[in-house]
Amino acid sequence: MTGRRRVRSTFLPRHHRPVRPIALAAGAVAVCAALATGCGVVPGTTGGSGDGPIKVMTWAPSGTEATNKPGMPAFAQAYARWVNASGGINGRKLTVLTCNDNNDGVSAARCARRAVKENVVAVVGSYSQYADSFFPPLEGAGIPYIGGYGVTNAEFTSPLSYPVNGGQPTLLAGLGKELAGDCGHVTLVRPDTIAGDELPVLLDSGLTSGGHRAASDVRAADDASEYAAQSTKALDGVTSGASPSGTAASGPKEGCVVPALGDRTSTFMDSFRRARAEYPRVRTAMAMGSVDQTEIDASGGASGPYEGSYITGWYPVESDARWDAMKKVISEEAFGDNRIDSADAGVQTTWIAYTVFRKAVESLGGGEVSADSVRGALNDGLKVPTGGLTPTLEWPRDTWSSTNHLASVGFPRMVNANVTLQVVRQGQLVSARKGFTDVTRTLQNADID
Numbered sequence: 269m270t271g272r273r274r275v276r277s278t279f280l281p282r283h284h285r286p287v288r289p290i291a292l293a294a295g296a297v298a299v300c301a302a303l304a305t306g307c308g309v310v311p312g313t314t315g316g317s318g319d320g321p322i323k324v325m326t327w328a329p330s331g332t333e334a335t336n337k338p339g340m341p342a343f344a345q346a347y348a349r350w351v352n353a354s355g356g357i358n359g360r361k362l363t364v365l366t367c368n369d370n371n372d373g374v375s376a377a378r379c380a381r382r383a384v385k386e387n388v389v390a391v392v393g394s395y396s397q398y399a400d401s402f403f404p405p406l407e408g409a410g411i412p413y414i415g416g417y418g419v420t421n422a423e424f425t426s427p428l429s430y431p432v433n434g435g436q437p438t439l440l441a442g443l444g445k446e447l448a449g450d451c452g453h454v455t456l457v458r459p460d461t462i463a464g465d466e467l468p469v470l471l472d473s474g475l476t477s478g479g480h481r482a483a484s485d486v487r488a489a490d491d492a493s494e495y496a497a498q499s500t501k502a503l504d505g506v507t508s509g510a511s512p513s514g515t516a517a518s519g520p521k522e523g524c525v526v527p528a529l530g531d532r533t534s535t536f537m538d539s540f541r542r543a544r545a546e547y548p549r550v551r552t553a554m555a556m557g558s559v560d561q562t563e564i565d566a567s568g569g570a571s572g573p574y575e576g577s578y579i580t581g582w583y584p585v586e587s588d589a590r591w592d593a594m595k596k597v598i599s600e601e602a603f604g605d606n607r608i609d610s611a612d613a614g615v616q617t618t619w620i621a622y623t624v625f626r627k628a629v630e631s632l633g634g635g636e637v638s639a640d641s642v643r644g645a646l647n648d649g650l651k652v653p654t655g656g657l658t659p660t661l662e663w664p665r666d667t668w669s670s671t672n673h674l675a676s677v678g679f680p681r682m683v684n685a686n687v688t689l690q691v692v693r694q695g696q697l698v699s700a701r702k703g704f705t706d707v708t709r710t711l712q713n714a715d716i717d
Contacts, residue, residue: 322360322629322637325388326618327367327379328395334371335531337395337417337614338607341366344393346602347622353601357629360637373401380405389639390414392625393618399423412643414628415621417614418582424679430646430663432620432654433582434685434707437470439555441707441714442687443526443580444474444483446700447553450578451524454483455502457536458528459490467528473714474707483526488536490529495536499543507548523550524578533558534567541573556581556690561611561697569695578700579690583620583657585699586611590656594619611697620654624661627652658684659704673708685711 326344328337341364348364356362365386367379376398383391384405392414396402399422406413407428416423418435447454454475458467464487472482484505488498506523527536533554544550556579564574584590595610597619602608608615628645629637652661663683664672674682686704690697 319360321363322357323363323365323386323388324390324392324625325365325367325379325383325386326393327369327376327391328614329371330368332371335395335397336371337612339609339612339615340393340395340417340618342602342605342607343598343615343618344622346605346608347597347619349601350597351626357626358632358634358637369396369398369402371397373398377401377405383411384409389637389642390625393621395419395614399426403428409639410643411639412646414625414646415617417617421678424674424681426681428643429681430624431681432617432624432658432661432684434679434682434687436467436555436557437679437682437711437714438582438685438687438707439557439580440467440470440528441474441710442689442705443553443555443578444471444476444480445478445705445707445710446474446578446580446689447524447526448475448478448480450521451480451551451553452521453506453508453523454480454526455486455505455523456483456526456528457486457488457495457498457502459530460487461490464490464528469714470711471526471528473710477710477713488529490532492532493535495529495532495539496543498536499540502540503543503547503550506550522548524553525550526553528555528558530558534563537567537573551576551578553578553580555579556613560609560613561586562609564692564695564697572695574692575695577692579692579697580687581613581690582684582687583613583616584688585690585697586616587696587698591616593655616657620657623654624652659686674711677711677714679711 326341328340330336330338344364345366348362351357351362365388367382369376369379376396380402388411390412391406395417397419399420403422403426407426412428412430414430415432416429418431418433423429423431424435456468456471458464468483468485475481475483486498486502488495502525506525527533529536554577559574559579564572567573591610594616598608598610628642628650631645631650632641635641646663647665649662649665654661661683663681672680674680674685685708686706688699688704689701691700
């Protein structure tokens with residue numbers, strides 16, 4: 269796999285711009301350790317020492333015209349109230365600072381610089397697509413980025429990143445793997461952007477691993493107000509030769525349309541619902557992040573366009589009992605806060621991220637809590653169970669070691685390549701298959717060139 273190009277980005281918000289992988293992150297940390305000037309602070313001297321509060325930050329966009337995740341910082345603050353009501357972590361209070369990254373690079377950098385100025389010991393459970401803006405300040409100060417949403421490639425390359433899920437790469441590869449056995453022809457509808465060019469590779473890696481041919485590729489503007497032409501093209505592709513009953517001439521499997529347009533997926537589905545009435549029956553499928561339970565409810569539930577859709581996610585469905593501990597936090601500390609939805613993958617990721625952070629701090633006992641010590645705990649083989657919501661999480665001591673199976677395809681920090689398959693039934697997301705599907709080998713075989 270030598271010479272393959274790393275995936276530049278994963279999720280595709282409306283105002284997406286590609287982010288560049290930060291290849292020299294380890295060198296940046298080493299330089300800043302020696303030269304504090306211009307690097308914020310010397311790693312290891314950030315706040316949290318002594319008996320004072322342990323200070324962290326959570327950021328996400330809110331109130332923008334693109335992707336918004338207000339539930340992530342809102343839940344982080346509820347989590348702090350819940351932890352502090354029980355005596356804190358190792359007897360010390362947790363203080364959560366929040367920041368709005370506004371879906372732009374300037375604000376993302378401002379949030380990161382504020383994190384440095386405030387001497388936080390970690391940025392936890394956050395969402396931002398502007399890794400090239402926020403990672404340099406964090407790396408200069410040695411501040412770990414724990415449990416980001418997996419929205420950028422840099423989250424899977426920076427040695428200061430500790431992701432808890434596999435981002436869009438795992439969702440698309442896993443979706444392709446599942447659709448290979450259930451679908452006739454498959455058509456992907458995706459943004460006509462540089463980052464969008466990587467999506468067929470990921471979906472096809474799953475399809476071909478299951479013995480299916482590659483998907484047809486329909487490109488679309490990522491900021492359009494309607495997608496009638498793309499809907500018709502996708503339907504023409506997957507229903508060619510099909511009878512009115514929906515049975516393809518070449519076999520009984522329905523065609524499948526996979527929209528991967530980020531926050532514009534709902535706009536596509538509006539156009540698709542109108543266009544599909546004139547065609548044989550087809551199935552739709554997508555990755556979590558393009559749709560969630562809130563969108564399904566808003567679009568009509570069981571009578572809406574998502575009924576019957578396959579959806580890949582990182583975690584068990586929201587109704588699973590393994591989420592009860594998170595729901596208890598919401599009930600006790602954020603009841604009535606409509607920003608926080610227990611079905612939101614952002615809120616779920618934040619819960620898991622804070623589980624990791626708490627475990628790291630607890631492992632320090634009564635010792636100093638700093639960015640350096642938290643990072644050291646995570647780098648020292650700390651194993652973090654998450655109650656079955658993910659596999660036990662453990663980050664490699666040596667990012668590029670021969671045992672790191674995803675380093676060769678550009679994901680050296682990815683430690684969780686598991687996905688779940690869900691389906692919309694009677695307007696509700698439910699499990700379509702028990703347990704997790706590991707797509708590590710599928711990603712290893714992806715032809716990312």
